[in-house]
Amino acid sequence: MAEQSATGKKKTSSLSMDEKEYKKVAKKYEPPRPILKNCIKAFFVGGTVCLIGQAIQEAFMAGLDMTSKEAASPTVAVMILISVILTCLGVYDKIAQWAGAGTGVPVTGFANSMCSAALEHRAEGLVLGVGANMFKLAGSVIVFGVVAAFIIGIVYAFLGFGGGHL
Amino acid sequence: MKRLGRQTWEYDHHPRIIGRATVVGPDEGKGPLSSDFDYIYDNLEIGEKTWEKAERKLLEQASQLALVNANLTKEELHYFVGGDLMNQIISSSFSARQLGVPYLGVFGACSTSMETLALASMIVDSGAGDYVLAGTVSHNCTVEKQFRYPTEYGSQKPPYAQYTVTGSGCGVVSRTGEGPVITKATIGRIMDLGIKDPFNMGAAMAPAAADTIISHFRDTGLEPGYYDLIVTGDLASVGLPITKELLHKEGIPMEQTVFNDCGLMIYDREKQTQVVAGGSGCGCSATVTYGHILNRMQKGDLKRVLVVATGALLSPLSYQQGESIPCIAHAVAIEQEG
Numbered sequence: 117m118a119e120q121s122a123t124g125k126k127k128t129s130s131l132s133m134d135e136k137e138y139k140k141v142a143k144k145y146e147p148p149r150p151i152l153k154n155c156i157k158a159f160f161v162g163g164t165v166c167l168i169g170q171a172i173q174e175a176f177m178a179g180l181d182m183t184s185k186e187a188a189s190p191t192v193a194v195m196i197l198i199s200v201i202l203t204c205l206g207v208y209d210k211i212a213q214w215a216g217a218g219t220g221v222p223v224t225g226f227a228n229s230m231c232s233a234a235l236e237h238r239a240e241g242l243v244l245g246v247g248a249n250m251f252k253l254a255g256s257v258i259v260f261g262v263v264a265a266f267i268i269g270i271v272y273a274f275l276g277f278g279g280g281h282l
Numbered sequence: 283m284k285r286l287g288r289q290t291w292e293y294d295h296h297p298r299i300i301g302r303a304t305v306v307g308p309d310e311g312k313g314p315l316s317s318d319f320d321y322i323y324d325n326l327e328i329g330e331k332t333w334e335k336a337e338r339k340l341l342e343q344a345s346q347l348a349l350v351n352a353n354l355t356k357e358e359l360h361y362f363v364g365g366d367l368m369n370q371i372i373s374s375s376f377s378a379r380q381l382g383v384p385y386l387g388v389f390g391a392c393s394t395s396m397e398t399l400a401l402a403s404m405i406v407d408s409g410a411g412d413y414v415l416a417g418t419v420s421h422n423c424t425v426e427k428q429f430r431y432p433t434e435y436g437s438q439k440p441p442y443a444q445y446t447v448t449g450s451g452c453g454v455v456s457r458t459g460e461g462p463v464i465t466k467a468t469i470g471r472i473m474d475l476g477i478k479d480p481f482n483m484g485a486a487m488a489p490a491a492a493d494t495i496i497s498h499f500r501d502t503g504l505e506p507g508y509y510d511l512i513v514t515g516d517l518a519s520v521g522l523p524i525t526k527e528l529l530h531k532e533g534i535p536m537e538q539t540v541f542n543d544c545g546l547m548i549y550d551r552e553k554q555t556q557v558v559a560g561g562s563g564c565g566c567s568a569t570v571t572y573g574h575i576l577n578r579m580q581k582g583d584l585k586r587v588l589v590v591a592t593g594a595l596l597s598p599l600s601y602q603q604g605e606s607i608p609c610i611a612h613a614v615a616i617e618q619e620g
Contacts (some may be wrong), residue, residue, distance in 0.1 A: 129473060130496040131489055131528060138475040142485040145524050147441040147559075154438070203434050212436025213556070219436050228436045236432035239332040253435065 161218025199227035229253040287501025297406040300459035301352020304573035307448030318573035337421035344450035352454035360411035365394035393593030395568035396612040400467035417452030420563030445557035451568030466615040468498040474608040484521025487592040490609035492528035507538030515567035515591035516545035518560030544570035567591040
């Protein structure tokens with residue numbers, strides 16, 4: 117039988133602490149995330165990733181005589197390739213642990229989320245494993261990206277601000 | 283066998299661990315306890331195509347080695363009590379298929395190591411079996427895959443996250459033979475003080491560890507000083523100090539003994555920074571107990587040890603649905619005779 121505590125509530129624990137008090141104690145021992153350090157790292161790593169992207173784009177423009185618009189797609193493809201290779205070599209997650217949000221930069225981070233899920237679930241087959249799980253993490257980015265674009269599109273269609281056609 | 287107080291068992295017929303074995307992965311092999319393990323793999327794949335098969339292989343090898351060390355054949359073994367962290371405890375059940383002996387599968391998350399040992403000792407003590415194998419396993423990558431993100435996914439872990447141990451520990455319990463004696467076991471109850479963050483396992487499990495330790499001393503009338511060492515399973519650098527504070531508040535004089543945590547013992551957190559706050563997983567307390575602690579008992583370093591294995595009983599679904607994490611801890615007292 118549960119003993120009755122002073123408050124009349126059933127006592128199911130030998131600890132005299134309640135949930136509220138405990139959360140205070142637990143918080144005291146929880147090492148805080150180094151937010152400032154993380155922000156600085158993310159800023160520089162993210163910037164470096166973009167710098168590499170820019171360098172690749174410039175190389176396409178100079179080497180293959182492309183316009184910046186023409187060079188955009190092959191640049192993205194190269195960035196995806198680099199991210200996928202680093203993921204397959206088991207390096208990307210280690211960089212990410214250090215760099216935090218810096219490696220979440222859209223193209224490389226997106227490629228890593230798809231590639232890592234595909235690798236992880238390869239054991240469950242191509243259809244039920246790779247196919248079904250590849251968008252496990254990236255799926256919500258696509259869903260909310262499309263929803264956001266839809267809403268912005270509606271706003272744009274009705275109010276027509278922003279000037280000019282895209 | 284009799285019950286002491288509300289939740290403690292006292293074994294009458296001196297069930298003892300007559301054979302044991304530990305098999306671990308590369309990170310554990312680089313840790314400070316590496317010389318205590320029977321076999322160390324230098325890679326996480328362990329020669330298998332999937333993480334799940336790799337995990338199973340660890341348990342199969344540890345169980346076979348434990349039988350060899352106990353000088354037994356599979357045919358002489360009466361029962362196998364096993365468990366692991368996978369959905370439907372596949373690692374244990376699939377290993378049991380290979381062993382071919384009557385099998386009881388249990389799930390206590392990371393507390394499974396002591397849950398299986400307590401149950402195996404109970405079977406032996408009651409006379410229902412002469413030789414019973416207790417064992418558990420965990421693998422870093424299977425746990426990452428099932429509970430967190432794909433292993434290669436680039437996410438940053440918070441500074442209180444823990445690192446699942448790749449390893450398996452098994453022990454053969456019998457009434458006859460040589461080995462340290464299992465004298466008591468305290469079966470824990472579920473404690474849930476509202477922690478919801480699945481990365482903050484230490485804080486979630488600390489109340490369960492404290493509750494079981496308090497219950498053990500209340501039921502047995504002993505004091506912490508009775509033991510040369512009290513270890514918790516995998517509270518790591520966040521959970522252990524919380525447990526110490528909880529016990530201090532309840533007036534348990536833990537300063538009488540050495541109070542440590544398997545999750546802190548298995549890795550060198552200074553050098554192995556990827557482990558963040560320390561080790562976790564059922565392989566953590568299993569390998570440290572069956573490897574390191576029992577080796578020290580054999581050497582005569584330690585006479586009486588209380589192992590309090592802690593488990594967080596969450597599922598990936600339960601925390602996504604915003605539920606808090608129910609936790610449990612089971613304590614087993616191991617004593618060297620003479």
